[in-house]
Amino acid sequence: MSYRRFIFLTLPAAFILLAPLHGQDDSFDAACGGLSSPYSHERVDAVNALATLPGDIAGRLRVAYKAAAPGARAGLLQAARVRRDSALVEAAIHGLSDADVRIQGASREYLLSLDDAALPANPELTEVERAVYAELLQFRLRRDISAALLDTMLKPGKFFGQFDALRARAGRVLDDELLRLFTMDPAYALPLDAAVRERLAQGTDAPRMFSPAWRRLQASPGYFEQALRFMYTGALDPEDAAAMSRFEAAQVVSACEVAGDLRAACMRALAQSDAGPELAPVLRAAYAGLREPGPEPRLQPALNLDAVRVEMELALARFGDSELLDARMATLRTTIERVSQVQGQNFTRPAARPDLVAQNELAHLLLRAGDCEAAEKEWQSMLNAALEASRNANEAQRSSLSSFSGAVYYNLACAQALQLKLTKAMESLERAHGLGYRDFAWILEDGDLESLRQTPRFRAWFGEFAPPALVARLSGSADDGAAAGRTGPR
Numbered sequence: 139m140s141y142r143r144f145i146f147l148t149l150p151a152a153f154i155l156l157a158p159l160h161g162q163d164d165s166f167d168a169a170c171g172g173l174s175s176p177y178s179h180e181r182v183d184a185v186n187a188l189a190t191l192p193g194d195i196a197g198r199l200r201v202a203y204k205a206a207a208p209g210a211r212a213g214l215l216q217a218a219r220v221r222r223d224s225a226l227v228e229a230a231i232h233g234l235s236d237a238d239v240r241i242q243g244a245s246r247e248y249l250l251s252l253d254d255a256a257l258p259a260n261p262e263l264t265e266v267e268r269a270v271y272a273e274l275l276q277f278r279l280r281r282d283i284s285a286a287l288l289d290t291m292l293k294p295g296k297f298f299g300q301f302d303a304l305r306a307r308a309g310r311v312l313d314d315e316l317l318r319l320f321t322m323d324p325a326y327a328l329p330l331d332a333a334v335r336e337r338l339a340q341g342t343d344a345p346r347m348f349s350p351a352w353r354r355l356q357a358s359p360g361y362f363e364q365a366l367r368f369m370y371t372g373a374l375d376p377e378d379a380a381a382m383s384r385f386e387a388a389q390v391v392s393a394c395e396v397a398g399d400l401r402a403a404c405m406r407a408l409a410q411s412d413a414g415p416e417l418a419p420v421l422r423a424a425y426a427g428l429r430e431p432g433p434e435p436r437l438q439p440a441l442n443l444d445a446v447r448v449e450m451e452l453a454l455a456r457f458g459d460s461e462l463l464d465a466r467m468a469t470l471r472t473t474i475e476r477v478s479q480v481q482g483q484n485f486t487r488p489a490a491r492p493d494l495v496a497q498n499e500l501a502h503l504l505l506r507a508g509d510c511e512a513a514e515k516e517w518q519s520m521l522n523a524a525l526e527a528s529r530n531a532n533e534a535q536r537s538s539l540s541s542f543s544g545a546v547y548y549n550l551a552c553a554q555a556l557q558l559k560l561t562k563a564m565e566s567l568e569r570a571h572g573l574g575y576r577d578f579a580w581i582l583e584d585g586d587l588e589s590l591r592q593t594p595r596f597r598a599w600f601g602e603f604a605p606p607a608l609v610a611r612l613s614g615s616a617d618d619g620a621a622a623g624r625t626g627p628r
Contacts (some may be wrong), residue, residue: 165191173213179212188217196225203229208238214233215244216492224256232259249274250332252283256308279308280329281336283315287403288337292351293583294442301407313411317420322369322397322405327362334396335359343579351399355391365393368437369401394440402442423461427451452506462506467592470500470538494520498546505553505586514553520546544573552586563590566601571603578604582612 172184203226205213215233216228233245233361249257263271286300305312328579334355346352364378368390378390399519406603411417428443428450440544442585443498451463477493488494501516524543528536547570554563567581567590581587590596601609 162351166195166198166202170206170210170214170215173210174207176364176479178383181209185213185220189215189220194560195221196223199223200229208236208241212238212240212244215248219244219248219251222251224252227252227258228261231258231263232267235264235267246290252280252443254278254282277329277332279304279311280315280319281332282324282327283312283319284330284333284400285337287400288333288405290406291399291403292337292346292355293585302411310413311415313408313417314490317410317424320364320408320424322401324363324366324370327366330397330400331359331362334362344586346579347565354392354395354399357389358396361386361393362390362397364390364398366511368398369394369441374437377537391437391440394437395442398440398446399441401536402445405446405453407467409449409453409456418454418457418459421454421457425454425462448503452503455507467500467503470496470503474500474591488524488538494523494542498549501553502551505549505556509554510556514550514557517546517550517553520558521550540573544570544575547573548575551590555587555590558589560590560593563587564593565594566597567596578608583609594613 144311169184169187169191170185172180175181175184198212199218203211206214211229215226215230218224230245230248234249235242236242236245257275261271276282281623283304286304301312308315338355338359342352364374367378370375405421408417409423425447428447448466451466454460455463462479471495474493477491477496492534493611497516501513503509504516505513521543524539524546528539530611545568551563551566551570554560554566567587580601582591582604592601597612600612
């Protein structure tokens, strides 16, 4: 009696529990049917319906794909891409060589959207399929290298682990690809364009939205083929010259500026390689081969060749060849001495004094070369000079000195933090803020201050003075760092 009652009471409950599953099956089948609709809006609705279905539908996607018509297969791939579901990876790899261009395109977009770990290294493929898949993997790697460089271009400070994942994934191939990108090989035009478009789609923080770097990025998509061809050959071909004579000139210039900045960042990334002895002669030859382009006055400033040369000199110094960097530093010291002798006790606006400009550049080079103690001394010397000048300065001059000293104190904090002089670094940062330094977004991102950001004193200070949105970001990064077991600079 009790057994039958149990069945009687349980069966309705089971139907209630299974009803949502039957409803999900119906929704999945209805959406799959919509993928074959002759109307585009219904196909789009069907893809969106599949993309938003709750739960794990990987098995259903695989079964449906085997039985689907070509148009429906493309829709299933699109839905899997939106869901970031790796269920159709093998089908998409074969789809790269499909006779139907819809499946080719959907397969490519889907595979490019997945994480690298989701892609098999050695799938069973025909010779043709293997060649097409290898091309896709190469494109992905070049896009990801470009994206990592773009990310570091838009943030201040050092390269703290940004290339660790790429190096683990590509090994020595990464150095070869960075050298290829440094030469502005036109083969990088499409991967770079894809990386820029993806980066723009992510957006940026309000303080950076109107920065020159972000504005250049916004204007550059679609024009990297012209920019890289020009930088690779040093001249414009007739078609590109015609484009420059029309309204596209500003966009081509922006693309050249982005590519020039990327070239400098590329050299910074190469400087992190462990293959220094092999790379040094290659970089020396590339340095000697750097040349000014042909008579294109609108494009010449965009290439930023001096910044590229500086990065090459720093990379060579890291690899044991410091001749070029030493020569640059010696020139800066000569400028400082000569101008200081002429300047005497007369004060002019800091930005207009060649000796202070040269000394600041020298300190930055020392910092980048790893001699943080020498950089600290240079910036401290500049602060002493500013203090001496303020004694006889008028009100306008003191205002200029205050702004100048705030920037120098910030740099001093970076040099001290890299030496783990955290108490002094925090004092310097507080002095910078007291003299008007207010770029809290930069402070939050600057890799040189990574060790300082881990201290309770910094967090208390940042929480008191920084905008609430940035304080929340600091708290979030602290939680992430704790979860990863990160306790200091890398």
